[in-house]
Amino acid sequence: MKRKNLGRATLVALPFLLALVTDLVLLAVFRDRLPGQLASHFRADGRADGYVGQVWHAVANALLFAVTGALWTLTVVRGKFYGWAYRWLVAGGYAFAGFLGWVMAAVLLANVDAGENAQGEAQGVSFPMWQLAVALGVAVLAGGLGMVLAALGPVPKQPAATGRAGEGARIALADGEVAGWARSAGSWWLPLIALALVAGGVVLLFVSGWAAAIPLLLLGVLLAAFARPYVVVDRRGITISGMLPWPRLRVPLDRIEAATSRDINPLAEYGGWGYRIRPGRSGVMIRSGEGIVATLAGGRDFAVTVDDSATGAALLNTLIDQRRAEH
Amino acid sequence: MLFRVDPTSTVPLGDQIAASVRRAVAEGAVVPGERLPAARVLADSLGVNVHTVLRGYQQLREEGLIELRRGRGAVVTGGASPHRARLLERVREVVADARELGMTEDELLTLVRTALDNP
Numbered sequence: 303m304k305r306k307n308l309g310r311a312t313l314v315a316l317p318f319l320l321a322l323v324t325d326l327v328l329l330a331v332f333r334d335r336l337p338g339q340l341a342s343h344f345r346a347d348g349r350a351d352g353y354v355g356q357v358w359h360a361v362a363n364a365l366l367f368a369v370t371g372a373l374w375t376l377t378v379v380r381g382k383f384y385g386w387a388y389r390w391l392v393a394g395g396y397a398f399a400g401f402l403g404w405v406m407a408a409v410l411l412a413n414v415d416a417g418e419n420a421q422g423e424a425q426g427v428s429f430p431m432w433q434l435a436v437a438l439g440v441a442v443l444a445g446g447l448g449m450v451l452a453a454l455g456p457v458p459k460q461p462a463a464t465g466r467a468g469e470g471a472r473i474a475l476a477d478g479e480v481a482g483w484a485r486s487a488g489s490w491w492l493p494l495i496a497l498a499l500v501a502g503g504v505v506l507l508f509v510s511g512w513a514a515a516i517p518l519l520l521l522g523v524l525l526a527a528f529a530r531p532y533v534v535v536d537r538r539g540i541t542i543s544g545m546l547p548w549p550r551l552r553v554p555l556d557r558i559e560a561a562t563s564r565d566i567n568p569l570a571e572y573g574g575w576g577y578r579i580r581p582g583r584s585g586v587m588i589r590s591g592e593g594i595v596a597t598l599a600g601g602r603d604f605a606v607t608v609d610d611s612a613t614g615a616a617l618l619n620t621l622i623d624q625r626r627a628e629h
Numbered sequence: 630m631l632f633r634v635d636p637t638s639t640v641p642l643g644d645q646i647a648a649s650v651r652r653a654v655a656e657g658a659v660v661p662g663e664r665l666p667a668a669r670v671l672a673d674s675l676g677v678n679v680h681t682v683l684r685g686y687q688q689l690r691e692e693g694l695i696e697l698r699r700g701r702g703a704v705v706t707g708g709a710s711p712h713r714a715r716l717l718e719r720v721r722e723v724v725a726d727a728r729e730l731g732m733t734e735d736e737l738l739t740l741v742r743t744a745l746d747n748p
Contacts, residue, residue: 473631475633476635478635478636478637479633479634479635480633480634480635480636480675480676481631481632481633481634482631482632482633482671482674482675483630483631483632484630484632484665484666484670484671484674485630486663486664486666488664530664532664532666532667532670534666534670534674536674536675537676538674541674543670547669610630610658613630613631613658617631
């Protein structure tokens with residue numbers, strides 16, 4: 303088992319490592335032909351409007367590939383991804399690393415033999431937008447390669463015991479009895495983040511205008527609406543609502559095949575916190591620990607972290623039994 | 630917490646909702662500081678009237694199990710222990726039994742007072 307994990311970790315970390323090594327090798331080879339301040343940020347017309355020193359370029363790239371590569375590796379090894387979801391995940395890592403690696407290399411090459419101005423900034427460097435299209439093409443190729451490589455090794459299979467219909471506890475309901483399960487799922491940091499986003503948006507509004515502030519403000523307001531989330535399980539399915547009737551998130555009972563309660567590792571399984579979408583699963587991650595995991599028709603998973611999830615899952619299974627009995 | 634109501638039962642729906650919360654506190658599924666669902670949310674979920682839910686919440690407030698605060702909604706009080714919730718359940722059972730026996734309010738209160746005076 304350990305050895306399998308090592309193989310998988312190597313497989314998924316490889317493209318990130320390759321992209322970083324390519325970048326560092328290019329930097330070393332062309333060191334004498336590169337300007338002191340590399341053109342690193344470009345406007346839509348391809349002209350440079352941001353510069354960074356060679357050392358910082360190397361440090362930033364090393365951090366970028368190390369952090370994203372580590373997260374992707376953790377996800378593959380500990381994230382409980384099986385079958386096609388596992389293959390898509392590996393392919394996604396290859397595509398991501400391929401895209402970024404290509405862009406970074408292309409930016410470096412565009413800087414080769416560029417003139418310097420008095421501050422050492424690169425002159426006359428351009429990075430046309432079609433380079434992004436090429437990078438997308440590279441991403442598709444790299445993703446395809448990742449898909450093939452993932453399929454060559456042993457693809458992890460779903461353990462047979464999890465989330466099958468008919469398993470797990472039930473709640474005995476009398477004829478005609480209506481049941482609902484409700485639980486607050488909030489966390490102390492949710493309102494703080496919402497507040498920070500809105501405050502940041504207001505600051506941006508004054509510093510750099512509407513265009514930059516609106517996305518941040520919208521996100522802040524959306525998060526504020528969900529600052530005190532409530533999870534409800536009833537005859538309609540799973541509903542996660544905020545303080546107002548809308549917006550809310552609902553998975554209809556018709557789409558749920560089975561439910562179970564288990565510990566969830568948000569970082570490994572969902573790549574972080576918040577509303578997360580991953581290959582073969584989606585979910586609302588508010589904290590680590592127990593939560594309801596529902597298996598949907600078509601094999602996808604929907605999860606939400608919430609206390610007393612065993613009762614919620616048991617009621618879901620009871621309601622699913624009722625629905626099946628009616629048909 | 631698990632809410633269950635039986636529309637065919639003779640017990641008023643508001644009482645059934647209050648009983649659900651009492652049971653959740655008694656079983657330890659809900660601890661002090663926990664927020665109850667907004668009355669509107671719970672009413673939608675169970676398919677009952679908002680006022681029915683509020684009647685249930687009002688009952689729990691009078692028993693000291695929850696606090697109703699404007700803006701914060703219904704919150705389980707610090708004094709709401711499983712022990713206390715079980716006591717409240719038993720008190721309601723005693724009252725129901727007394728009614729079944731045809732006892733008047735005064736007769737029951739006299740019995741309770743006698744028990745209090747002769748510990």
